[in-house]
Amino acid sequence: MFYKDSRQVYRVPELDGFEWLVHGFGTRLSHIPALFSNLATLKQVHSASCIAAAGRSGVLGPGDALLEDTPGSVVAVRTADCIPLLLIDERRRAVAAVHAGWRGTVARIAHRAVEAMSERFDSSPSDLHAAIGPGIGKCCYEVGPEVAEQFGGQGRAHIDLPETNRRQLIEAGVTPEHIYASNLCTMCRPEEFHSFRRDKEAAGRLYSFVGLR
Numbered sequence: 001m002f003y004k005d006s007r008q009v010y011r012v013p014e015l016d017g018f019e020w021l022v023h024g025f026g027t028r029l030s031h032i033p034a035l036f037s038n039l040a041t042l043k044q045v046h047s048a049s050c051i052a053a054a055g056r057s058g059v060l061g062p063g064d065a066l067l068e069d070t071p072g073s074v075v076a077v078r079t080a081d082c083i084p085l086l087l088i089d090e091r092r093r094a095v096a097a098v099h100a101g102w103r104g105t106v107a108r109i110a111h112r113a114v115e116a117m118s119e120r121f122d123s124s125p126s127d128l129h130a131a132i133g134p135g136i137g138k139c140c141y142e143v144g145p146e147v148a149e150q151f152g153g154q155g156r157a158h159i160d161l162p163e164t165n166r167r168q169l170i171e172a173g174v175t176p177e178h179i180y181a182s183n184l185c186t187m188c189r190p191e192e193f194h195s196f197r198r199d200k201e202a203a204g205r206l207y208s209f210v211g212l213r
């Protein structure tokens with residue numbers, strides 16, 4: 001079960017066991033950029049492009065997944081309803097932060113990010129752990145026919161982005177027992193999370209981060 005630490009950051013107990021790792025999903029009460037001096041983010045474009053940060057910091061991209069294996073470096077994605085995913089290779093000590101909205105999900109970015117870790121770090125999917133952070137839940141994510149069609153539905157429908165991404169990770173070879181889902185809906189919890197659907201242009205962004213000590 002995800003829990004919230006003293007910095008108002010959600011963490012995964014199973015990932016706390018890796019002493020070399022830093023990870024977390026920020027809330028609207030946490031100030032993630034202030035926590036790290038070597039933080040890389042992306043110009044996010046709803047693609048399936050995966051980029052190696054390779055020790056760089058600042059805004060990289062364009063792309064929607066950031067890979068890293070440099071000690072002292074942290075990568076992050078920024079979301080408000082879209083699904084943040086963190087990937088951790090416990091053997092290679094490599095990580096990725098992934099931004100998966102509906103377009104990225106249709107482009108199969110979760111699957112693509114697992115492949116990119118294999119290519120860049122020689123990661124084996126069976127060594128990966130994946131955390132699915134706070135994003136819009138099926139409860140609140142009703143879409144029109146043109147989006148529903150992309151997910152095999154018809155007419156207006158409720159789409160389950162976290163579950164669709166979980167299935168992509170399994171198809172990519174990640175062990176189901178190594179996938180940790182927050183089941184936290186950004187739209188249902190205004191006191192904790194930004195939500196673009198709820199707050200429109202006034203919505204802030206949540207930082208989800210992962211890196212090496």
Ligand SMILES: [Zn+2]
Pocket residue numbers: 136137138139140141185186187188
């Ligand atoms: Zn909801």
